Amino acid sequence: MARASDPPEGAERRRTPRKRTAKLTMRMGVGYDSHRFGPGNAVRLGGVSIPHDRALTGHSDADAIAHAVTDALLGAAGEGDIGSMFPDTDPANRLRDSIEMLALAMAHLRDRGWRANNVDVTVIAELPRIAPYREAMRDALAAALNLARASVSVKGKTNEGMGWIGRGEGIACIAVATVVPVAS
Ligand code: MG
Numbered sequence: 001m002a003r004a005s006d007p008p009e010g011a012e013r014r015r016t017p018r019k020r021t022a023k024l025t026m027r028m029g030v031g032y033d034s035h036r037f038g039p040g041n042a043v044r045l046g047g048v049s050i051p052h053d054r055a056l057t058g059h060s061d062a063d064a065i066a067h068a069v070t071d072a073l074l075g076a077a078g079e080g081d082i083g084s085m086f087p088d089t090d091p092a093n094r095l096r097d098s099i100e101m102l103a104l105a106m107a108h109l110r111d112r113g114w115r116a117n118n119v120d121v122t123v124i125a126e127l128p129r130i131a132p133y134r135e136a137m138r139d140a141l142a143a144a145l146n147l148a149r150a151s152v153s154v155k156g157k158t159n160e161g162m163g164w165i166g167r168g169e170g171i172a173c174i175a176v177a178t179v180v181p182v183a184s
Contacts, residue, residue: 026117028178029075033067036170043128043171046121046137046154047099047144052128056171059088059095064173065154066098069119069141070105072177077114103144110182116145117178120153125171130156 037043040055046065056062070082085108086093086101093101106116119141123130130137138152145152159165165172 024180024184026178026180027076027078027114028176029072029077031068031071031073031075031175031177032173033064033071034170034172035062035064037168044098045123045130045133045171047140048133048136050128050133060086060093060098060101061095063098064171065121065123065137065141065175066102066144068173068175069121069145069177070098070102072119072175073102073109073116073145073179074105076177076179077109077112079109079112099140099144102141106145109179113182114179115182116147116151117180118151118153119145119147119175119177121155121173121175123154123156123171123173124159124165125156126158126161126166126168130154 035056035058037054038057041051041053042049043052043054043056044050044061044063045056047063056064067082074081074085082101082105085105086096109115121141134154134156135149137154138149141147141154142149142152164170
């Protein structure tokens with residue numbers, strides 16, 4: 001016989017009391033950057049100088065990986081972008097080391113209560129080849145972000161010869177980053 005305390009027919013009975021769960025706030029951001037090739041003998045990517053028959057041109061050292069990662073982290077925290085933090089109208093940013101800018105952006109996020117959780121980067125370039133420099137890039141990025149190498153991923157892709165990347169006019173980079181509260 002049904003009792004008054006029974007759930008209505010068809011309703012799911014809750015077998016265990018609802019647990020209090022710790023609230024984890026993780027936020028994700030995406031960053032994109034591209035730079036054009038110009039005269040030179042090395043490209044700077046992910047804090048690593050790679051010998052090449054051209055260089056990437058830009059106001060700073062044109063490190064597209066560092067720029068995309070910076071934007072991904074700033075985006076994750078809702079803290080603007082690299083252009084607003086390091087304007088190219090400021091002479092101090094000319095030829096500036098982009099890993100230094102990344103570290104400064106990370107310090108700003110820490111002041112706001114965030115730490116980096118992980119970073120994943122894809123570089124799209126016909127040349128130079130990324131793979132031989134991947135581990136050095138992971139180390140440079142991880143050091144700037146106070147992360148373990150295992151939390152930083154760098155991958156290289158060609159554009160299969162298509163479009164401006166395929167013609168070797170420049171390279172592009174996409175980064176995704178997650179941040180979590182410093183206390184977690
Ligand atoms: Mg850039």
